[in-house]
Amino acid sequence: RGMGMEPIKNPVIVWSIDDFNTLGLLRELGQSGLDLVFLIKGKAGYASKSKYCVNYVETESIQAGYEYLMATYKSADFKPVLIVASDEIITFVDQHRKEMEPLFILPGTKEQGNIEKYIDKNTMTALAEDIGILCPQSKEVRWDSSIEGVKYPCLIKPSHQTEGHYNEFKFKICQNEKELKQTLRFVRHESVFILQQYIQKEKDLLVYGGRLYDGKTVIAGAMIRDRLADSGSSSHGYITCDVPKCADTRKIAEFLEKIDYYGLFSFEYGMIGNKAYFFEVNLRNDGTSHYFFQAGANIPLAYVYSCVGKDYSEIPVKTSKKAWFIDEVFDVENVIKGVISKEQWKKEMAEATIFKYYDREDQEPWKTVKKTRVKQIAQDFLLKKYRLYIVALLDKFGLRK
Numbered sequence: 001r002g003m004g005m006e007p008i009k010n011p012v013i014v015w016s017i018d019d020f021n022t023l024g025l026l027r028e029l030g031q032s033g034l035d036l037v038f039l040i041k042g043k044a045g046y047a048s049k050s051k052y053c054v055n056y057v058e059t060e061s062i063q064a065g066y067e068y069l070m071a072t073y074k075s076a077d078f079k080p081v082l083i084v085a086s087d088e089i090i091t092f093v094d095q096h097r098k099e100m101e102p103l104f105i106l107p108g109t110k111e112q113g114n115i116e117k118y119i120d121k122n123t124m125t126a127l128a129e130d131i132g133i134l135c136p137q138s139k140e141v142r143w144d145s146s147i148e149g150v151k152y153p154c155l156i157k158p159s160h161q162t163e164g165h166y167n168e169f170k171f172k173i174c175q176n177e178k179e180l181k182q183t184l185r186f187v188r189h190e191s192v193f194i195l196q197q198y199i200q201k202e203k204d205l206l207v208y209g210g211r212l213y214d215g216k217t218v219i220a221g222a223m224i225r226d227r228l229a230d231s232g233s234s235s236h237g238y239i240t241c242d243v244p245k246c247a248d249t250r251k252i253a254e255f256l257e258k259i260d261y262y263g264l265f266s267f268e269y270g271m272i273g274n275k276a277y278f279f280e281v282n283l284r285n286d287g288t289s290h291y292f293f294q295a296g297a298n299i300p301l302a303y304v305y306s307c308v309g310k311d312y313s314e315i316p317v318k319t320s321k322k323a324w325f326i327d328e329v330f331d332v333e334n335v336i337k338g339v340i341s342k343e344q345w346k347k348e349m350a351e352a353t354i355f356k357y358y359d360r361e362d363q364e365p366w367k368t369v370k371k372t373r374v375k376q377i378a379q380d381f382l383l384k385k386y387r388l389y390i391v392a393l394l395d396k397f398g399l400r401k
Contacts, residue, residue: 005315010078010105010308011035015065015093016085018045020233020356023365024290025085026052028300037080039065041089046357046368062092066100073103081105081307083264083300085285087161091116105213105307107263107284118259119283121159121194127258128278133251135278136270137197143184152176153198156183162191168391170232173198186392199277201270204237207247208292210264210299210317212306217253219243220297221319223288224271227334230380233287235331239295239354241319246276255281264289264303294354296320326352329369333377 012034016022022038023046029036030052038048038056048056059065073080082104084090093100094108094115108115118124122140129135140159141147157171168187174180180195187193203226209219222244225237243249252267266286269276289300297319305312326349335345357366369376383390 005305006310008034008304008308008310011037011073011076011080012083012304013037013039013069013080013104014083014085015039015041015069015089017041018043018047019085019287020047021085021285021287021289023047023050023357024287024293025083025285025300026050027290027359027362028293028298029083029304030054032301034304039069041065041086046365049364049368051362051364062089065089066092066096070099070103076103078308079103079105081304082107083285083304085287087119087282087284090284091119091161108261110260110262114259114261115283118261118281119160120192121157121280122192124281125194125278127255128281131251131254131258133248133255133278134246134275136199139195141184141193141195142191143187143189145184147177147180147184147195150177150180150195151197152180154180155196155198156180156193157196159192159194162188166391166394167191169387172388183388186388188395199270199272201272201277203271204234205244205247205269205271205276206234206286206288207243207249207252207267207269208264208286208288208299209252209266210303211253211256211262212303212312213262213309214306215257215262216306217249217256218299218302218317219249219252220289220292220299220317221295222247223291223325227331227339229327229330230333230377230384231330232384233327234291234325235327235334236325236348236352238322238324239291239319240322241295242322244271244274244276246271246274264300291325291354291356292319295323323354324348324352325354325356327356328352328358329356329366329373330377330380333380336377 014025018040038053040058097112125135125138153175158167203224206223211217221241223237223239225234227236229235264285266282268279297316299317302312302315302317334340335342357369
C-alpha cells in the first residue's frame with residue numbers, strides 16, 4: 001500500500017480457474033495487505049502456489065462455488081468484493097445477481113441479464129457498430145444456416161461459451177466454401193457462431209482497463225502483439241501507455257456506459273495500417289492484466305478501492321513505460337514451427353522485461369509450469385489441429401466440461 005492509503009476490511013475474492021489470469025490477479029492484489037481468497041473452480045494448479053495466495057478453496061463446479069460463497073459470507077461484517085476472470089463464471093454471477101447482490105460487491109452490469117446478453121459476440125459486435133467502432137462484416141450462423149454469398153477467406157468463432165461443454169474451437173479460418181461446410185458439419189446443433197470477414201491483420205491490439213465503481217473508465221494502456229502460442233494466448237509483443245488513436249478510448253468508455261458495466265475489461269482489435277477492427281470485448285479480468293502491472297499499472301487494486309468507496313488516487317492506473325513481453329515458457333513453440341529463428345527468439349528473450357509466469361520474488365508458479373512444458377506443448381498442438389473432432393467425440397460419449 002502507498003503512503004496514506006487506508007486498509008480495507010472487506011474480503012476480496014478472486015473466483016476463477018487456476019491459470020495465468022488468476023496468477024496475475026494474486027500478484028496484483030496480494031502485495032497490498034488485503035484479506036484475499038482464491039475460490040478455484042476445479043483443481044488447484046500453479047497460480048495457487050504463488051506466495052501471495054495464502055487462502056484458497058477448491059470447488060468442483062461453479063454451482064458448488066456459488067453455494068460455498070452464499071453459505072460462508074451470509075453474515076460477513078463487511079461485504080466481500082468479487083473479482084472474476086472467466087466468461088462462464090461472470091455469466092453465472094449475472095444470472096444470480098439478485099441473490100448475490102445483498103451479500104457481495106459484484107462486477108458486471110446493474111441490470112441482471114445484460115452480461116449474458118453482451119458477452120455474446122454477435123450482440124457485442126452489433127453494439128460496437130452502433131457506437132461507430134470499426135467492425136469486420138459479421139453475421140450469426142448455426143450448423144444449418146445459409147452460407148450463400150459468404151466471401152472467403154472467412155473467420156468463424158463461437159458466439160459465447162456453451163455452459164457445461166467445451167467450445168468446438170476458439171476460432172477457425174475457412175479458405176473456401178468446402179472448409180466452412182466441413183466445419184459446420186461437426187458443430188453442435190444448438191451452438192451459435194459469428195461468421196466474419198477475415199481481417200488479414202498485421203498485429204493484434206488489446207486495450208486493458210476498468211470501469212470503476214464511481215463510473216470512471218480508466219485505461220492502463222495497450223498491448224501490441226505479434227505472436228501467439230498454440231493455446232491461442234499472447235506469446236510476444238509490447239506494452240505501451242500510448243493507445244493507438246485507431247482504438248478510440250472515448251468509444252470504449254461509451255460502450256461500457258451504454259451497458260452500465262462496472263469491473264475489469266479488455267477490448268481486442270486487429271490492426272491494419274492506421275485502422276483497428278473490433279474483434280471482441282472481455283467483460284471480466286483479462287489474462288494480460290499482469291503484463292500491464294509489470295509495466296507500472298494496477299487497475300485491479302484501484303477497482304477494489306473504488307468498490308468500497310476508498311480513495312484510489314495513489315494507485316497507478318496507467319503504465320509508466322514501453323516494455324517488451326514474452327511468454328518465457330511457451331513462445332518456444334514458434335521456434336519449433338519455424339515462425340522465428342532460434343537466434344531471433346534468444347534476442348527477444350533477452351530484451352523482454354515482462355513475463356507470463358516468471359517473477360523473481362515469486363518463482364514457484366513458473367517452476368511448476370516449466371515441469372509440464374513438453375506435455376502442454378504436445379497437447380496444445382493436438383488441440384489446435386483436431387479440437388473440432390475431439391469435442392465432437394466428447395459430446396458423442398456424453399463427456400461434459
